[in-house]
Amino acid sequence: MSTSNPTNREFKKQQLRSRMISSDQPAASIPRGASPASSAASSETSAAGSSPRVTARSQAADLSRQRKESAETIRKAHNRTVRRRTVALVVLLCLIAGAAGGLYWYNRFAKLENTTVVWERLTDQAESTFTGYESFGDNVLKYTRDGAAYIDASGKDIWIQSYEMNDPIVAVCGDYAAIADRQGTSIYICDKTGCLGVATTVLPISRITISSRGMVAAITEDQLSANVYYFQRDGSEMEIYIRGLLDSDDSRDETGVGYVLDADLSPDGNLLMGSYFYVQGGRLRNRVAFYNFSEVGKNAVNRMVGGFHEIYEDSMVSKVVCLNNERAVAFADNSLSFYSLRDQMSPEMTLLIPVEEEIQSIFYNENYVGIIVQAASGEEKYRMDVYEADGTKAFSEGFSYGYTQAAVEGDMVFLYNEESCRIYNHYGNLKYEGTFDYTVSRITRGQLPNQIIVTGPQKMQELLLH
Numbered sequence: 001m002s003t004s005n006p007t008n009r010e011f012k013k014q015q016l017r018s019r020m021i022s023s024d025q026p027a028a029s030i031p032r033g034a035s036p037a038s039s040a041a042s043s044e045t046s047a048a049g050s051s052p053r054v055t056a057r058s059q060a061a062d063l064s065r066q067r068k069e070s071a072e073t074i075r076k077a078h079n080r081t082v083r084r085r086t087v088a089l090v091v092l093l094c095l096i097a098g099a100a101g102g103l104y105w106y107n108r109f110a111k112l113e114n115t116t117v118v119w120e121r122l123t124d125q126a127e128s129t130f131t132g133y134e135s136f137g138d139n140v141l142k143y144t145r146d147g148a149a150y151i152d153a154s155g156k157d158i159w160i161q162s163y164e165m166n167d168p169i170v171a172v173c174g175d176y177a178a179i180a181d182r183q184g185t186s187i188y189i190c191d192k193t194g195c196l197g198v199a200t201t202v203l204p205i206s207r208i209t210i211s212s213r214g215m216v217a218a219i220t221e222d223q224l225s226a227n228v229y230y231f232q233r234d235g236s237e238m239e240i241y242i243r244g245l246l247d248s249d250d251s252r253d254e255t256g257v258g259y260v261l262d263a264d265l266s267p268d269g270n271l272l273m274g275s276y277f278y279v280q281g282g283r284l285r286n287r288v289a290f291y292n293f294s295e296v297g298k299n300a301v302n303r304m305v306g307g308f309h310e311i312y313e314d315s316m317v318s319k320v321v322c323l324n325n326e327r328a329v330a331f332a333d334n335s336l337s338f339y340s341l342r343d344q345m346s347p348e349m350t351l352l353i354p355v356e357e358e359i360q361s362i363f364y365n366e367n368y369v370g371i372i373v374q375a376a377s378g379e380e381k382y383r384m385d386v387y388e389a390d391g392t393k394a395f396s397e398g399f400s401y402g403y404t405q406a407a408v409e410g411d412m413v414f415l416y417n418e419e420s421c422r423i424y425n426h427y428g429n430l431k432y433e434g435t436f437d438y439t440v441s442r443i444t445r446g447q448l449p450n451q452i453i454v455t456g457p458q459k460m461q462e463l464l465l466h
Contacts, residue, residue, distance in 0.1 A: 139447075242274075
């Protein structure tokens with residue numbers, strides 16, 4: 001046998017072994033001098049040490065990214081909400097401004113041309129010889145020679161009071177009304193529930209006035225004097241009395257104030273405002289005087305706390321009115337004089353408005369005073385001047401309408417005759433004009449805006465103007 005055969009076989013075995021190692025594990029991955037087992041263990045240790053650090057960094061990065069994304073989402077949502085709310089607020093303000101502007105224009109300029117009957121009540125024909133109406137509380141007081149009735153907003157009688165009078169006259173203030181027989185001696189004092197009492201005088205009654213507390217002042221007169229008596233709302237006489245004589249010059253005397261032409265109580269009943277004429281130096285003169293009947297008024301001589309006469313030397317005051325507890329007005333034949341009653345121990349005249357034209361009519365309520373005069377020039381026959389309670393002019397308007405009565409209710413001015421009417425707002429704009437198919441005695445304002453109550457001898461209606 002040849003000796004080369006064993007050698008060749010050994011060489012071939014080494015080649016075969018080398019190929020097998022190269023196929024299973026790359027020689028470069030096994031460190032020289034290290035076994036395959038030790039290399040695998042080292043690889044596992046390295047993987048176990050690096051994995052937790054990589055995971056923590058990755059989680060922190062993810063959390064930071066999520067927080068940024070959440071904050072951005074919240075910011076965008078907040079901005080969208082703010083934008084929506086801003087747009088909604090702007091739209092709402094525009095709607096409110098538009099509605100307010102429309103309402104202002106409607107109330108000031110829009111003319112109403114149609115009417116709708118809210119309710120109607122027919123009146124007994126027997127009452128047509130004399131029927132009077134006055135605004136009372138929230139409704140209407142109807143009075144005749146035989147009695148009075150308080151009528152609610154639906155035309156129904158709340159109460160009825162019977163009496164017999166030849167010439168009934170009415171005074172109303174707030175929730176109280178007094179009905180007296182002119183040149184008679186009886187006064188019925190009522191509130192919204194009915195008659196509270198009956199007052200009786202000795203001398204004939206010429207005028208009455210009532211406060212919002214139900215106190216009544218009655219002016220009685222004879223040929224030599226005019227006297228003011230006071231009554232509680234139950235009809236009992238109070239211990240307050242003013243006597244005025246025509247021929248007395250001494251204003252310090254209890255009879256020196258003069259002969260009373262007109263008088264009016266303030267709503268609280270503390271002040272009496274009166275117009276008096278008297279003879280001085282052979283001349284007939286006029287004065288406006290104030291009396292205080294509260295507790296502090298006892299400190300004044302004869303309770304007189306104010307007297308104004310110099311401004312009325314050439315005029316005569318036919319009507320005085322306490323508009324409210326702070327304002328009063330005197331209607332003279334050539335002027336309007338406004339008074340402040342804020343200091344009830346010292347009333348003050350705040351404004352005198354001369355009137356050159358002849359005064360045809362006067363009207364007033366707690367907030368407004370109006371006069372109608374013959375127009376001095378222009379195409380219009382009359383001019384209507386309306387003032388606020390402090391004397392500020394509200395408007396002046398010319399017209400040629402043939403009215404017979406004028407009144408102000410709330411902020412509406414009524415001019416009317418027996419068959420038609422005109423209604424102005426407090427800006428002086430004509431809001432409504434129309435005619436009626438029945439005789440009209442009085443027109444007053446209804447409970448709701450643009451509603452009026454038209455009363456006459458045969459019919460009573462509440463109308464909605466639109």
